[in-house]
Structures are given as C-alpha cells and as structure tokens.
Amino acid sequence: MKLITKEFNQKTGIQNYLDLIDPESDMTNSTKIISEIFRYDVPLQKYTSFKTGGAAEIFVEPLGALELKRVLQFCKAEQKKIFIFGKGTNLLVGDNGVKGVVIHLGGINFKNLERDGRYVLAGGGVNLPKLIRTVALSGFGGLEALAGIPGTVGGAVMMNAGGKYGDISDTIRSLTTMAFDGTITKYMRGDVEFEYRRCNLSEQIVIEVEFQLNESKIEIVLEKMDKIYNEKQESQPLGTFNAGSIFKNAAEYKAAELIDKANLKGLKVGGAVVSEKHANFIVNTGNATSTDILDLIKIIKETIKKKYDVSLEEEIHIW
Numbered sequence: 001m002k003l004i005t006k007e008f009n010q011k012t013g014i015q016n017y018l019d020l021i022d023p024e025s026d027m028t029n030s031t032k033i034i035s036e037i038f039r040y041d042v043p044l045q046k047y048t049s050f051k052t053g054g055a056a057e058i059f060v061e062p063l064g065a066l067e068l069k070r071v072l073q074f075c076k077a078e079q080k081k082i083f084i085f086g087k088g089t090n091l092l093v094g095d096n097g098v099k100g101v102v103i104h105l106g107g108i109n110f111k112n113l114e115r116d117g118r119y120v121l122a123g124g125g126v127n128l129p130k131l132i133r134t135v136a137l138s139g140f141g142g143l144e145a146l147a148g149i150p151g152t153v154g155g156a157v158m159m160n161a162g163g164k165y166g167d168i169s170d171t172i173r174s175l176t177t178m179a180f181d182g183t184i185t186k187y188m189r190g191d192v193e194f195e196y197r198r199c200n201l202s203e204q205i206v207i208e209v210e211f212q213l214n215e216s217k218i219e220i221v222l223e224k225m226d227k228i229y230n231e232k233q234e235s236q237p238l239g240t241f242n243a244g245s246i247f248k249n250a251a252e253y254k255a256a257e258l259i260d261k262a263n264l265k266g267l268k269v270g271g272a273v274v275s276e277k278h279a280n281f282i283v284n285t286g287n288a289t290s291t292d293i294l295d296l297i298k299i300i301k302e303t304i305k306k307k308y309d310v311s312l313e314e315e316i317h318i319w
C-alpha cells in the first residue's frame, strides 16, 4: 500500500474524477477507441466463484475512470444493457449468459490503495482480502470483521458485505461512484442507506471508497482476523465452488437453520448440492450448470414455504 503524506480527506478521488474531461468525447472517436478494448462472447464461467454461467456478449476492463466513462457513453448510444462484475463471488450467471456489456473494474487505476494515517482510499476493483490484510499489517483495525469474505471493494460495498462481527459500511467514511450516465458523485457515509446485504446505490458504479480505521496493534488485529477466519473455515465449505450464502436471514429466522431442519442438506440436482457443512450454501461439485443451481434454489424455496410458511429471499444476485 502506498503511504501518502498529504491529507486526502478533502480529495475526491484517485485522479481528480470531478474534473474529468474526456478529450475524445466525440462519440464516433469514442466508439472506435472503446471497441478496441471490447472482448466478445467471453465465458463468465471462468470468472464466477460458482464456476458456472454462460458468456457475456461484450466484456470490458476499462483502465480507469476516463475509459469507464467512454464505455458508458457507448452503452447509452448503442442502448446496451450494463452489468457490473466485481469478482463474481455473489453472482449466479444463467447458462445462456448475458446480452449487453459486462464491465469489470480490472484496470490498474481501479486497484489503487493509499493510506494517510487512519484513512485508507481503495479503488473499487481492489481485492477485498488484500485490503483487509494490508490494513491489518499496517496496525489498523476496523476491517478485520470482514476476514474470509472474497470479492472486490466495489462488490462488498454494493452488498454491504459482512457478518456477525460487523459490515463494511461500519468503516466507510466516503465513497465515489460513476453513475451509468457518467456522472461522478462523492457521498459521505451518511448520504447512503446501507441495510442488510444491500445499499441504495442503483445504476451506479462504486469506483473508490475511503475507510476510516482505528489505530490498533498488528498482533491484536491479526489474532481477531484468524479467529473470524477459523470460525468460517469450521462452519462453511471454503475451498469449494460456491457463492456464499444463497438466502438472506431475517429477524425471525436463519435460512441455514430452516434448510437444515427441513433435512435438505445433501440434496442434489445434477452437479449442484446443498452443502453438508452449511445448509445455506450450494456447492458446484464440478459439473453443475447454473440451471442445476436454480432448480435446487427453487426446490429449497418451495419446501421451506410449504413446511414453515416462510418465503426465502435470495442474497445472491442472479443474471
């Protein structure tokens, strides 16, 4: 992580996003430049943690904010549907794939990581485990509650990822988004509504997040991370092809407990199985299709509705 000396509290973003002037804003030129970085018919199966799913009509990894803005201009001009892909760890992509442009914040400018004292600025494409570990090794606490959660910073913010020790929104100070119309906005934490596994930023791409951390001792933070990670390892089928919890919990119930009580652990459809280790996880045993997983989800929902009159709601996003 780059240590910066100047205060960035007032700074809006990695590259002065708000002053973003596109010298190629002429659409013809823009379309030409952008089409050079497009990849067509890209199988998303290799990118999702489920290791299932069809192809993206167009897949693009813009280098930074300027290129991202051009991609969005293209999508608007060509009326292409926009899909934002983080690390695909909470996604189920249908076997027929997606028609439109899948944008992955894989470009170098979205992977920036800077620290100024207890403030950390992270690009939307930064790997979440990398951020958590880097921050911990700098002697700061706050993000260790997210130990063991895969994905990117942008995806984690959109999902308000977390667990019983806290959610990512607890440590956010501000965040910057680019809306699908290209507008850039910096929000302070209080401007955004964060709820359980969601926030209200629709049609916006999280391009940068500022975290506010607590000074701590490296050993203390690492010890807490280890404890949380070990708990996960004991209770979840880590190291398998899955997408985390399939269903949301509610105040009245825990999805895993209901599924377990209904004896659905081990239930299989094709290559998809309800995990024996954690009933709210579906595992691709190697040859599952997304249709197998969808069928299994349907059976679980129907069974739980019939047995307990509870309508389970998916936590995973389905494309």
Ligand SMILES: Cc1cc2nc3c(=O)[nH]c(=O)nc-3n(C[C@H](O)[C@H](O)[C@H](O)COP(=O)(O)OP(=O)(O)OC[C@H]3O[C@@H](n4cnc5c(N)ncnc54)[C@H](O)[C@@H]3O)c2cc1C
Binding pocket: 049, 083, 084, 085, 086, 087, 088, 089, 090, 091, 105, 124, 125, 148, 149, 150, 151, 152, 153, 154, 155, 156, 157, 158, 159, 160, 161, 162, 163, 197, 204, 205, 206, 207, 236, 237, 238, 239, 242, 243, 244, 245, 317
């Ligand atoms: C083994 C395992 C354990 C997990 N444990 C947990 C856990 O304990 N707690 C928890 O909350 N989750 C958990 N998850 C789920 C998942 O890791 C988190 O939801 C994670 O934050 C998703 O990040 P991602 O980058 O992979 O997002 P993706 O799966 O790629 O996308 C998720 C959603 O966010 C949107 N999105 C992604 N990036 C951006 C962006 N930059 N701007 C705008 N929208 C964006 C996508 O369009 C999609 O709608 C787990 C998953 C696995 C596989």
